[in-house]
Structure formats: structure tokens, C-alpha cells
Amino acid sequence: MINPTMMPNWLKQRAFLTPDRIAITYGNEQITFSKLDEMVMRRARQLAAIGVRQNDYVGLLMRNSLEMVLNIHALLYLGAIIVFFNTRLTEKELIWQIHDSKVKWTICDDELQGFIKGQTKTINTTELCSMKESETEIVTTFSLQHVATVMYTSGTTGKPKGVQQTYGNHWWSAVGSMLNLGLRENDSWLLAVPLFHISGLSILFRSVIYGIRVILHRSFNANRMNEAIKKQNATIASVVSTMLQQMIEELGEERYPCTFRCMLLGGGPAPKPLLEACQAKEIPVFQTYGMTETASQVVTLAPEYCFSKLGSAGKPLFPVEIKIVQNEKTCRPYEEGEIVIKGPNVTIGYLNRSDSTSKSIRNGWFYTGDIGYLDGDGFLYVLDRRSDLIVSGGENIYPAEVEAVLLSHPNILDAGVIGKKDEKWGQVPFAFIVCSQNISERELVAFCEERLAKYKVPKGFKMVKELPRNASKKLLRRKLKEKLDEK
Amino acid sequence: MINPTMMPNWLKQRAFLTPDRIAITYGNEQITFSKLDEMVMRRARQLAAIGVRQNDYVGLLMRNSLEMVLNIHALLYLGAIIVFFNTRLTEKELIWQIHDSKVKWTICDDELQGFIKGQTKTINTTELCSMKESETEIVTTFSLQHVATVMYTSGTTGKPKGVQQTYGNHWWSAVGSMLNLGLRENDSWLLAVPLFHISGLSILFRSVIYGIRVILHRSFNANRMNEAIKKQNATIASVVSTMLQQMIEELGEERYPCTFRCMLLGGGPAPKPLLEACQAKEIPVFQTYGMTETASQVVTLAPEYCFSKLGSAGKPLFPVEIKIVQNEKTCRPYEEGEIVIKGPNVTIGYLNRSDSTSKSIRNGWFYTGDIGYLDGDGFLYVLDRRSDLIVSGGENIYPAEVEAVLLSHPNILDAGVIGKKDEKWGQVPFAFIVCSQNISERELVAFCEERLAKYKVPKGFKMVKELPRNASKKLLRRKLKEKLDEK
Numbered sequence: 001m002i003n004p005t006m007m008p009n010w011l012k013q014r015a016f017l018t019p020d021r022i023a024i025t026y027g028n029e030q031i032t033f034s035k036l037d038e039m040v041m042r043r044a045r046q047l048a049a050i051g052v053r054q055n056d057y058v059g060l061l062m063r064n065s066l067e068m069v070l071n072i073h074a075l076l077y078l079g080a081i082i083v084f085f086n087t088r089l090t091e092k093e094l095i096w097q098i099h100d101s102k103v104k105w106t107i108c109d110d111e112l113q114g115f116i117k118g119q120t121k122t123i124n125t126t127e128l129c130s131m132k133e134s135e136t137e138i139v140t141t142f143s144l145q146h147v148a149t150v151m152y153t154s155g156t157t158g159k160p161k162g163v164q165q166t167y168g169n170h171w172w173s174a175v176g177s178m179l180n181l182g183l184r185e186n187d188s189w190l191l192a193v194p195l196f197h198i199s200g201l202s203i204l205f206r207s208v209i210y211g212i213r214v215i216l217h218r219s220f221n222a223n224r225m226n227e228a229i230k231k232q233n234a235t236i237a238s239v240v241s242t243m244l245q246q247m248i249e250e251l252g253e254e255r256y257p258c259t260f261r262c263m264l265l266g267g268g269p270a271p272k273p274l275l276e277a278c279q280a281k282e283i284p285v286f287q288t289y290g291m292t293e294t295a296s297q298v299v300t301l302a303p304e305y306c307f308s309k310l311g312s313a314g315k316p317l318f319p320v321e322i323k324i325v326q327n328e329k330t331c332r333p334y335e336e337g338e339i340v341i342k343g344p345n346v347t348i349g350y351l352n353r354s355d356s357t358s359k360s361i362r363n364g365w366f367y368t369g370d371i372g373y374l375d376g377d378g379f380l381y382v383l384d385r386r387s388d389l390i391v392s393g394g395e396n397i398y399p400a401e402v403e404a405v406l407l408s409h410p411n412i413l414d415a416g417v418i419g420k421k422d423e424k425w426g427q428v429p430f431a432f433i434v435c436s437q438n439i440s441e442r443e444l445v446a447f448c449e450e451r452l453a454k455y456k457v458p459k460g461f462k463m464v465k466e467l468p469r470n471a472s473k474k475l476l477r478r479k480l481k482e483k484l485d486e487k
Numbered sequence: 488m489i490n491p492t493m494m495p496n497w498l499k500q501r502a503f504l505t506p507d508r509i510a511i512t513y514g515n516e517q518i519t520f521s522k523l524d525e526m527v528m529r530r531a532r533q534l535a536a537i538g539v540r541q542n543d544y545v546g547l548l549m550r551n552s553l554e555m556v557l558n559i560h561a562l563l564y565l566g567a568i569i570v571f572f573n574t575r576l577t578e579k580e581l582i583w584q585i586h587d588s589k590v591k592w593t594i595c596d597d598e599l600q601g602f603i604k605g606q607t608k609t610i611n612t613t614e615l616c617s618m619k620e621s622e623t624e625i626v627t628t629f630s631l632q633h634v635a636t637v638m639y640t641s642g643t644t645g646k647p648k649g650v651q652q653t654y655g656n657h658w659w660s661a662v663g664s665m666l667n668l669g670l671r672e673n674d675s676w677l678l679a680v681p682l683f684h685i686s687g688l689s690i691l692f693r694s695v696i697y698g699i700r701v702i703l704h705r706s707f708n709a710n711r712m713n714e715a716i717k718k719q720n721a722t723i724a725s726v727v728s729t730m731l732q733q734m735i736e737e738l739g740e741e742r743y744p745c746t747f748r749c750m751l752l753g754g755g756p757a758p759k760p761l762l763e764a765c766q767a768k769e770i771p772v773f774q775t776y777g778m779t780e781t782a783s784q785v786v787t788l789a790p791e792y793c794f795s796k797l798g799s800a801g802k803p804l805f806p807v808e809i810k811i812v813q814n815e816k817t818c819r820p821y822e823e824g825e826i827v828i829k830g831p832n833v834t835i836g837y838l839n840r841s842d843s844t845s846k847s848i849r850n851g852w853f854y855t856g857d858i859g860y861l862d863g864d865g866f867l868y869v870l871d872r873r874s875d876l877i878v879s880g881g882e883n884i885y886p887a888e889v890e891a892v893l894l895s896h897p898n899i900l901d902a903g904v905i906g907k908k909d910e911k912w913g914q915v916p917f918a919f920i921v922c923s924q925n926i927s928e929r930e931l932v933a934f935c936e937e938r939l940a941k942y943k944v945p946k947g948f949k950m951v952k953e954l955p956r957n958a959s960k961k962l963l964r965r966k967l968k969e970k971l972d973e974k
Binding site for chain 2: 005006007008013014016017175178179182183184185209210211315316318319321342344364378
């Protein structure tokens with residue numbers, strides 16, 4: 001019997017099929033798929049030498065770089081499961097995730113090693129590059145049902161959860177995206193979002209599955225992005241609104257070449273003025289909706305609907321189904337409810353969190369916690385990201401997580417965090433607190449900075465006598481938002 | 488738990504996602520996906536009215552037409568399994584396949600109904616079109632593991648076997664092909680090969696999965712093919728060598744527009760003069776290798792290797808693996824052996840033939856029976872189609888099947904059939920026979936024509952005293968070929 005869930009190792013197969021195509025442009029380097037496979041083989045043997053084995057959980061704490069790409073592929077060659085850590089996390093947050101995921105090793109950039117030393121076996125890039133190689137078996141066949149990667153995301157509980165992404169999740173995400181956006185042999189995908197986020201990692205997988213080039217940037221820089229589009233023939237780029245805004249400003253009176261065919265815009269609906277600016281410059285913007293649990297975008301709005309369906313996230317990818325549910329009932333068009341998703345790119349669940357998993361995945365449907373509705377044509381409109389998710393410059397901030405930190409302060413009795421509009425970042429977190437005695441804003445910031453990644457630290461605080469809560473003591477964030485607007 | 492083998496009904500999903508794109512051009516008709524869905528819904532209700540139910544096996548004996556397309560989709564809407572019958576078969580052959588597949592109904596073109604009346608419940612197109620509609624449930628979710636279609640193919644046994652093709656086989660074939668050929672929103676696929684063959688049917692599925700247009704022709708006509716490419720913006724066409732040869736001749740001094748991007752050439756390696764003619768006219772020819780059991784092409788040769796790898800079928804599609812096996816051992820490069828294939832587009836087996844299935848599919852690998860080798864770069868060279876398969880104008884002819892018919896003649900003691908080179912058809916069947924008394928060629932032809940589709944009837948006969956057989960009495964077809972060359 002043929003097992004339809006097995007597939008040749010992706011990079012190996014790609015290097016066999018189209019060895020001479022360019023896989024990665026990184027700075028001045030051009031690396032073919034064949035060369036990449038060779039470099040990854042070497043790295044796999046080095047990782048084997050330090051003791052990485054099949055089914056090991058291995059942490060990765062790195063910024064975008066060629067080294068990071070090699071480590072990702074090499075870990076998959078060894079059959080290890082990669083746990084991605086956000087490099088912007090504080091020591092406390094990192095340590096929590098390291099212990100929660102029980103990683104055996106963590107591979108990190110040299111300058112980040114100090115954060116986690118003593119918490120896990122660590123090896124930095126310099127050490128790894130100079131390791132001797134040890135002979136090892138390579139995984140030649142990927143099972144679509146196996147977990148490839150884990151990425152942490154928070155939720156209503158306040159504590160982050162590790163989202164398990166299978167090979168199948170990544171595969172189907174790549175295939176669904178291709179059915180939507182098409183595929184051309186000259187495609188080059190500009191990657192300046194973090195590889196430790198699904199938005200970045202998914203591009204790396206697409207490159208290998210499609211056989212197209214990735215133009216990898218270490219970090220976002222509007223000018224370098226524009227240069228890559230204008231001079232390096234990038235045809236597709238993944239961005240969030242703040243990035244796109246800066247790119248447009250930087251572009252000035254110039255235009256992108258017509259070979260540039262897709263600006264894939266994640267992280268919530270785009271402001272109308274930005275879409276208008278893009279239209280004036282004939283930039284094809286594809287707005288998307290997706291999350292770590294769906295292995296990147298699952299809903300996309302084609303540019304031709306950008307204004308007629310303003311504010312919509314679009315329609316699902318081909319293998320994906322969406323419905324809106326309230327009180328266990330499927331809503332009619334325009335009725336608001338929870339957005340639930342079914343499709344082969346949806347996670348199998350959270351790492352070591354069977355409770356959260358069975359709460360989120362029911363009867364084959366994933367309950368996103370986000371609120372929205374479908375219009376009469378089936379276009380999705382997202383009203384509220386789950387648990388009032390704050391999206392700040394493409395990073396997700398979960399109010400519950402920030403609140404939990406605030407509540408751990410001895411003099412804070414209650415806390416409520418919401419997103420505040422911000423011109424540069426889209427949103428920034430803002431905290432309402434109830435205190436037993438006065439605390440200075442400076443002290444509050446210092447307290448948070450020790451415990452939270454910088455982007456999660458509230459950019460404003462307001463002391464109040466009590467927080468608006470309903471009968472069952474649930475925080476009424478909408479009321480907080482009204483208070484903020486009153487300010 | 489998410490079930491990664493379920494997917495929304497393809498045409499329904501496509502009609503929802505891109506309702507206004509053109510699905511089919513047929514003569515002067517242009518039918519959008521939304522309109523197609525509507526027509527298919529009506530047809531499904533008509534089929535329900537005659538009693539077609541989920542899991543019924545329903546035969547289809549039709550020539551390419553819009554009606555045939557409606558029936559195919561409508562049967563899948565009802566969850567029925569379609570058994571495709573080749574319209575060129577004789578009454579005897581048809582009846583055998585009807586009984587073997589135990590179809591509950593056979594839907595046929597009006598003029599073909601006479602062949603099968605009394606053997607199965609039949610309904611012709613005219614009757615079906617005028618049926619009243621009956622309310623029915625539509626299958627909204629396809630399981631990739633379910634059988635969608637059955638197509639008959641012969642083999643070494645002489646009796647045809649029904650190849651079961653699952654939804655997953657068709658899905659993965661479409662995805663694998665897309666990863667290889669790319670996908671553009673303006674793609675239009677020219678379909679003039681029979682829909683009852685996998686080469687034609689697979690185009691129909693790709694159209695729905697990709698969201699692209701099919702230009703459907705009732706039958707092959709070189710002039711109409713060229714017109715579709717030149718004036719209707721066909722970008723891809725599926726052909727066999729004889730078709731391509733005629734198209735090139737008909738094209739004369741003219742050229743195809745540069746939007747035409749892929750001539751997908753099946754049915755064995757192309758003769759060099761044909762490839763040279765295509766090169767002179769800048770026609771991008773992709774040679775392929777595939778079979779009913781692999782739901783169309785699994786190996787493809789990109790045009791840039793057309794001469795440097797002359798005679799090769801190319802490399803496998805991304806999800807597919809190939810190896811060469813002899814005596815249970817994997818061969819080294821350039822070593823000849825049986826071509827075996829693994830991949831999610833490989834059949835789950837033959838209908839009601841567990842013996843043949845377990846002979847052909849072992850440890851997840853499908854043993855094609857074809858002989859070939861891989862070169863040092865992994866390119867496949869096919870030396871002999873299985874059981875000395877004769878490919879005549881794109882139709883497969885199995886010598887064993889023709890021999891079985893010849894042996895049923897009271898005065899034929901032994902028979903051996905091989906392919907003879909033919910300028911127009913590539914190959915035609917030629918028979919060597921041992922007779923107990925003289926039989927005229929006219930009588931032989933008449934005898935065969937009653938029992939075999941016309942293209943299977945030998946185009947020449949030679950009476951011999953005995954046939955070359957080895958110790959275990961296996962026919963030595965190579966010796967017959969030498970005899971033929973001596974002639």
C-alpha cells in the first residue's frame with residue numbers, strides 16, 4: 001500500500017532535481033541548491049558531532065543569517081525538531097520557553113549566548129562552525145505527519161504555548177500559497193521578516209519546495225528592500241504594514257519594475273491611505289490573514305478586491321475552509337462570531353498542552369479565538385484578533401501575558417492591557433493598573449523590561465481605581481478602549 | 488485532530504474562490520467556474536433522479552464533449568466512482584470491462600449506446616439531458632483516500648485491469664505537475680486527447696485545482712490545435728508525437744506566439760528530427776513518462792535538456808521517487824533494470840485484483856514492468872515499455888491481449904505480437920502466428936476486428952513454423968523483432 005504521507009527530504013530532492021538553480025542570495029553570496037545541500041550536509045555532520053540525534057528537540061536562538069538557514073535544514077536532515085526562540089525575548093521569557101520545551105540543545109548567535117547559559121546545553125555559531133564532522137545518517141524521507149518545528153505563541157492564559165508544526169503543515173501551506181499566487185521559474189522571494197516567525201520560515205520552505213530563490217536579509221531596512229526589488233529582481237516580498245509604509249516613503253517618486261508581482265502583506269488589515277499609495281504606484285498588494293497555528297497565511301485578498309472589499313482579509317486558500325461560529329452554530333453572512341478554520345496546514349496542537357489543544361481543535365476545526373464575519377460573497381472580515389491581540393510592527397503581543405507580569409509586582413492589584421493606535425507600529429501596548437500605592441512610570445517600565453521583550457513593554461500606563469469587569473469578572477477591554485479614547 | 492486527507496469539493500471550492508474565471512472554452516462557448524458549478528449541480532440532480540447514489544460504480548462511454556465534463560463532475564458531486572471506457576473498444580471488449588467493473592449504470596453518447604445495450608443499465612446523453620431533477624445531497628468534502636475514477640489498462644496477463652485512482656492520486660499529480668511547470672493566472676490548457684485517458688482527465692482536474700481555463704476539443708485536428716494556440720491564447724498543450732508531428736507540418740512557416748509556454752509530450756521518447764523541428768520553431772517541448780497507474784506524468788524532461796539528454800524521459804516530479812531494480816537490488820547508474828516508482832500519485836491498486844496489486848505494489852513501491860536506467864545525473868532512460876507495450880498514436884496496445892485473441896482462433900496454435908515502426912503512428916502491432924492450416928490475411932483481420940479495437944488489430948501477419956521461446960517457454964520478443972528487421 002502506498003503511503004501518501006511520505007515524501008523525499010525536500011532540500012535533498014530539490015538539489016537533485018535542479019542543482020544549479022540559485023537557492024539563496026545573501027549579501028554578495030549566491031548559493032545554488034546543490035551547494036546549499038553540500039553546506040547543510042557538513043553542518044549536519046557537525047551537529048551530529050555535538051550529539052544531536054533524531055527526535056531531539058533543539059532550540060534555535062538566532063537572527064536571520066545564512067548560518068541560521070544551514071542550521072534549520074541540517075536539523076531537519078538529522079530528524080531533530082526545531083524550537084524557534086524569538087531573539088527579542090528577555091532572559092526570563094527565554095528561560096521559561098527553554099524549560100517548557102525541554103530542548104536538549106540550544107544553538108545561538110554568539111552575542112545571544114549570555115542570555116541562556118546554564119539553562120540548557122548551548123553552542124554558538126563560532127563554536128559550531130569549527131566543530132569536527134562526525135559521520136551520520138541523514139533522513140531521506142520526510143513524514144508529513146511528523147513535527148518539524150515548534151514556535152511559541154501566547155494566548156488567553158498568559159503563558160506562551162509551543163505550536164507544533166508538522167512537515168505536512170508546511171507542505172500544504174506552500175502548496176496552498178502556490179495555488180493562489182502562481183509560480184514562475186524566475187520567482188525570487190524577499191525575506192526580511194524573522195526566520196523564527198512563521199512568516200519568515202514559510203518562505204524558506206517555499207523556496208525549497210518550489211525551487212525558487214530567497215533573497216535573505218539580516219533585518220529589515222526599507223532602502224535595502226527597495227534595492228532588492230529594483231536591482232535584484234525580487235518578484236515577491238513578505239511585509240507588514242509598518243515595513244511597507246517605510247518602503248513607500250523611501251521609494252519616493254520611483255516605481256518598482258513590473259516583474260515585481262506580489263507584495264504579501266500580513267499582520268492585520270492595512271490602513272486605506274497605505275493601500276491608496278500602493279495603488280498609485282501600481283504595487284500589487286495581497287493582504288493576508290494567518291497565524292502560527294496555520295503555518296502562515298490561510299486567507300488572502302487579491303489586489304483587484306483591495307478597495308471593493310476594503311478591510312477584508314479575503315478568501316481562504318484552496319485546501320482551506322473557514323466558517324464563523326457562535327454558540328456552536330454556524331453564522332449566516334454578516335453575522336459576527338469566532339473564526340474557525342479547517343485545513344491540512346492547521347497545527348496538530350500545542351506541545352505538552354493537551355488541554356489547550358482540545359480546547360482549540362474540535363471536530364477537525366481550529367478555533368482561532370478571533371472574531372469576524374463573512375460577507376455575502378464569502379470574503380472574511382476580521383474584527384478583533386483573539387484575546388484582543390495587539391499587533392505591533394508585525395509582532396504579536398498578548399495582553400494576558402503583559403498583565404500577568406504587571407500583576408506579579410507587589411504593589412499592583414489589577415491590570416488590563418490593550419492596544420493603542422500608533423503611527424509607526426500600527427499598535428503599541430497600553431496598561432491600566434490598580435495600585436496599592438503609587439509607583440512611578442520609570443519603575444514600572446524597568447520592572448517590565450526585566451521580564452518582557454521590549455516590544456511588549458507598555459508604552460503608557462494609567463492608574464485607575466478599578467477595572468471594568470462583567471459579572472463573571474471578565475475584563476471588558478472594550479471599555480478600556482473607550483477610556484483610552486477619552487484621554 | 489486535523490485530518491489532512493480531507494479537502495473541500497474541488498469544483499465547488501473553485502467556483503467559490505474564483506467564480507468569474509473561465510473554466511472551459513468549448514467551440515464558441517465560454518463557461519465560468521460559477522456557471523460550470525451550476526450546470527453540474529443540475530446534472531447531479533438528473534443523475535440522482537435515475538438512481539445514482541454515493542459509492543456506485545458508474546461507467547462513462549463518451550467522446551470529449553461538454554456533456555462528458557458535466558457528467559464527470561456531477562458523478563463526483565454524488566460521490567459515485569467513475570469507470571471510464573475507451574470509445575474505440577469493440578463490443579466484446581466493452582462488455583468484458585462492464586462485467587469486470589460491475590458498473591450499476593453506464594452513461595454513453597447516443598451513437599454508442601447500441602454497443603452495450605442489455606449488458607448494463609444505460610442512459611444516453613439525450614435521455615439524460617431531458618431527465619427531471621431530483622433533490623440530492625452533494626459531497627462537500629473529498630477524501631484524498633477515496634477512489635474517484637477507474638481506468639482499464641492491460642498487462643502481461645492479457646486481460647485488462649481497472650486501475651483505481653484516488654482523489655489523492657489526482658490531487659498530487661496536479662500539484663507535482665504545477666511544481667514542475669509553474670502556474671500563471673493566464674494559463675489555458677489545450678485538451679484534445681481523450682478524457683477517458685488519464686492524459687485528458689488529468690487536465691480537467693488541473694483546471695479546477697489551479698483555477699485555469701481548459702480549451703476542450705472534441706477530437707484531435709492539427710489545424711484547430713494550431714488555431715487555439717495562435718488565436719485563443721492556449722499556453723500549454725498535451726500531445727503525443729504523432730499529433731505534434733502533424734501540428735508542425737500544418738504550421739508551415741508560421742510560429743506560435745511567445746505566450747505558448749509548454750508542449751507536454753507523452754507516449755514515449757520523441758524522434759530527434761521532431762525535436763529539431765520544434766527547436767527551430769522555438770516550441771518548448773517537455774517530454775514525459777507516466778502511466779494510468781501514476782495518474783499521468785511522473786517524470787519530465789525540461790526543454791533545456793532536450794538534446795543534451797536525448798532519449799531521456801527526465802527527472803521525477805517533486806513528490807516522486809524513482810529507482811531501477813534488478814533481482815531485488817537497486818541498480819547503479821547506467822545499470823538496466825525495472826523502473827519502480829514511489830509517490831502519492833501512485834494507484835492504490837487494481838479493482839478486484841488483489842493478486843495483481845500485491846505483485847505490482849511492494850513495500851510502497853510500484854513496479855512498472857518497464858525497463859530502463861538512470862544516468863549519472865539521475866535522468867531516466869526508458870528502454871522497453873512493460874510487456875513490450877506497443878504505443879500507437881498515443882494508445883497503449885498490450886501484445887498479450889492481442890495474442891490472446893489470436894489464440895482463440897481454432898486454427899492458430901501460437902501467436903506473438905510486437906510493435907513495428909510506423910511513420911505516422913510511431914508503432915503499429917505486427918503478428919507472428921503458427922497455424923494448423925492456412926488462414927488468409929483477410930480472415931485474420933476480420934476475426935480480430937470483431938474482438939479488438941481497430942488500433943489493436945495487427946497491421947501485418949507472418950506465418951512461421953514456431954515461435955522463439957526460452958527454456959521456460961517465455962516468448963522471446965526480441966528475436967521476433969530481429970525477424971521483423973530481416974524482412
